Amino acid sequence: MKLGLVLLVSGYALWAVEGYGVYQKNCMHCHVEIMEKSLVLKNLKNLKAPPMIEVSNRLKENIVIKEEDQDVKRRVVIAFIKDYIENPSVQYSMCHPMAIERFGIMPSLKGKLSDEERQAVAEWIYDRYEGVKF
């Protein structure tokens, strides 16, 4: 997991934008971080959106890159997430149709996050669940 750059300036540690913090502030009240599939089904009526692990895994499944270049794939998934934060839409969503029916389309967060914050949270969504099987 990337924690961002740590800059040491005359004894002070300055954290660059940290993806998990951006998630906690802007996404967590709708997307829970992690939940087992069986629990998702049981708790459907208490959820406002697919858990972030589902979002991450689904994008990784759907976005297939020639010759499985993981670096290119990571960049494409991150670019999609960054854009989706500002421009969610039915045409664009890769969510399961049943999930869209249940939750509706995500409201746009345009103007709420800086480019840096969108980059950081998108990287976090990609990296957080690498190797996590559910």
Ligand code: HEC
């Ligand atoms: C008000 C609730 C809400 C908030 C806040 C929210 N989302 Fe969503 N999000 C949704 C819902 C509902 C969906 C499922 C429907 C859809 O795809 O639009 C979704 C879907 C997504 C998808 C999946 C798109 C796809 O095609 O599979 C991504 C990526 C995403 N959200 C990222 C984020 C990020 C990053 C944040 C925080 C910066 C965030 N969301 C905040 C409700 C929310």
